[in-house]
Amino acid sequence: MTRWLLIPVAGLLLAGCANIQPQPVGQVYPEPSGQPSSTGGSPVPGGAVGQPVSPGEPVPVPEVKPPLLPSYPRNIEASGAAAPVLSLVRQAREARKAGKLEPAAAALERALRIEPRNPWVWQALAGLHLQMGQAEQAESEAQKSNSLARRNPYIEVENWRLLAAARTQRGNANGAAQAEARHEELQRLLTQPPLAP
């Protein structure tokens, strides 16, 4: 039950400025994105026009609103993903355990053809590419997952971990530290009991 109370707190830190729609549990994949590339709900600075976006760099959160939603799915099984997607994700996990990384990636891509905007699947693909040493690809996929996560902290906490690791692999120490901070922040909020109101 503590989790339920935690979520608004997590949301506090995560939230950008946009209003959040209540999201019924078990709803099939959320089309619009939650956490955007540049994270933290901050706008893209005008000066960055035309420059390659440096996505995922945390920016101070300008404004915080408590989210209204009571619950986020904690894993893909609880997310209302379609049965074939779940079965492909399971297949990918097994392949990955068996060290068959390419077949695992192929299964995840097959799942994405069915549900192209499923943040869990993008995340799984990011994790896999990280393991395969394809850090750049992993970073983009984790960002994409964040974009599609609708601010689900259970998705984001793992994405930030992946982003930190991917950036470390790519030699971006600064970006990695920022991602790590985000990850730890979320981790704390998701594991510690909430403060009394």
Next chain:
Amino acid sequence: MLPPRLASWFTRRNLLRSGLTALVLLLSALLVVAAFQVASLDREIRSRFAGVRWTLPAQVYAAPQELYPGLNLPLADLRHELVRLGYRPVDALEGAGTFVARADSLDIATRAFGFWDGAQPASRMLVRGGAEGIESISDLGTGGPLDLIRLDPMLIGSIYPSRGGEDRVLIKLSEAPELLVQGLLAVEDRAFYEHAGISLRGIARAAFENMTSGRVRQGASTITQQLVKNFFLSSERTFRRKAKEIVMALLLEAHYDKAAILEAYLNEIYMGQDGSRAVHGFGLASSFYFNKPLAELKPQEMALLVGIVKGPSQYDPRRRPDLVRERRNLVLKTWAERGLLREDELERALAQPLGLSGGARGGVERYPAFVELVKRQLRDQYPEEALTNEGLRIFTTLEPRAQEALELRLLADLPELEKARKLPAGTLEASGVITSVEGGEVQAVVGGRSIRYAGFNRALDSRRSIGSLSKPFVYLAALMQPERYNLATVLPDEPINLKLSKGNVWSPANYDKKLHGSMPLYVALAQSYNLPTVRLGLDVGVDKVQQAFAGAGFANVPALPSIFLGAVDMAPLDVAQVYNTLAASGYQTPLSAIREVLTKEGQPLKRYPFKVKQTLPEAPVFLTTWAMHKVLEFGTARSAYSVIPASTRLAGKTGTTDDLRDSWFAGYSADRVAVIWVGRDDYKPTGLSGATGALPMWSRLMRDLKVRGLDDTPPAEVEEALIDPASGLKADERCVGAVSIPFVAGYAPSESAPCAGGLLDKPADWLKEIFQ
């Protein structure tokens, strides 16, 4: 002086001896020469047979149709899909490749297939559903539910050498139907298992039968001889060639067993011609003539193939159906005489039509424009010989249903356009591309009206001015500076005279040659007004617009103000790339037509994984898409919603070039990007704008594809605000005609509009200053 007798003896003896010696020498020399010749022939035949026996073209497959509960594939479409794959409708399931159709369900016996990630065995399943899609799938054996199943993918082409290209689908002897093999021998070489390569009896009998009967006549050549003849194709009829053929046949038999020779024959024999492509072997002949695998052929179909071996150009089933039918029936009767068919089977087979697959090209080489794209992407990575000789299996992203929908639009709509514009039939050309939004997979390509013929591929190679298709990138470049521009920014619509470097003056005008007063930025894009766009572009800067293009995936944009109005030459595929990046929220994925490459043994060789990279910021891309939706809602493309349900949210842009030479439309849904170009190869005006030429085709295409609408829920970085469009400032309930507009979060106007109690303002002043 010698006595005459002695002299005569001496002379005779000497002559005899020298004659004999000469003869022996001559024979020896001949033997040596013959031995050398035989040895050389032996080498030749062995290397031909044992080495790469056949140049095996790469086989190209479409994406397999995935089936799962919840898929929005109407049952009627699934039935159509099965027919396209060569599945036969039957009353009760027979072997693999058959189905039973009922009103609300289908029984399907699927074929086994070796996919990249492993073999999928043949299965029998029950698919329930209706017009909305598939409701459930269950295994007919166990009754248990099935989550996900793939149909075998359609073979869409082969990559064979362009000159004298031989194409084939390799089969094993063990896979060939028994009736086909026995039936072939019964007609072509009854003594195959007895002779040693040539058959004297066969020659004698053939000569006799040829003289006396009207039955299927025996050829004088054995299977082995025919094989040799095919290996070294040459139609000269000389004694020398015949002798060579006989020697090689004997050699072949000496080296290889009957099974190997028969298998080689089944794959080598010439079975017909398809343009520049030579159809070799029964495997390809089966798909070329019947669009199904050999294992699924009926007796009369096998008889047809065996019948035409005799002379595929003479017995061309598509050109001379009556002659071929006669020949087929003779073969069937011969089979019955030889006990290969029962009397009732014979009667049934004789009553059947030829059953050729529709269209001259069956299931193979149907999509030359798409296969051309595949070839180009492969050629970057494989040498030509690897593609034409090694039998690679290429799994592509082609979605036959999308391809068919696109082809239908070109075939059906172009004549309609010509008629409406009173243009002579055949004047207009068109091309189009469909891609998947998130994976960047090319699902369909049409390179021109002659969709079955590989010719000028306009989708890939016709680079034309894109006209107003470039405008979204001007607006995107502006919206990427949220502190300066937003969708409500008021733009003036005033004449512009821009001095160019060589003293020329550029004076662009609106398409309707009118001025429309000031308007919000999104209205200028929706109505595709040129003057506000040029103003905005000049203010933002050519370099920023170039960078927006580059972020979307096209770097070759000149540094000229005319790019704001589309003086950029792009092929439809290039346009699909840049619009795909917009559709994917700023994540760029290089468009790809290939998923996997396998060796001919089915071993994975290379996979082409999804590649994404964020190259444009999400919030400004969302705003641009929002404005591009307005293009369809009330702008230049509003006619789209007379075809597409209003609830399906789409975004797109019309493009028209000077004097109506090019008519473009590019746009997207949540799942697909589609680009259509209509114009003339001779660059003459067509009388069509983007809205009157390409748009109607695009709209019908999106309707036919049953695309998923865009989600209008903004991402976290975007907020919505109520705005007074006249001033571009914050509105409240007092403002008439206020609209809710999305902004990059933190950049919505804070100042109130006059209608909401704010002070009067001149919002466009900053713009005017620039031009003074």
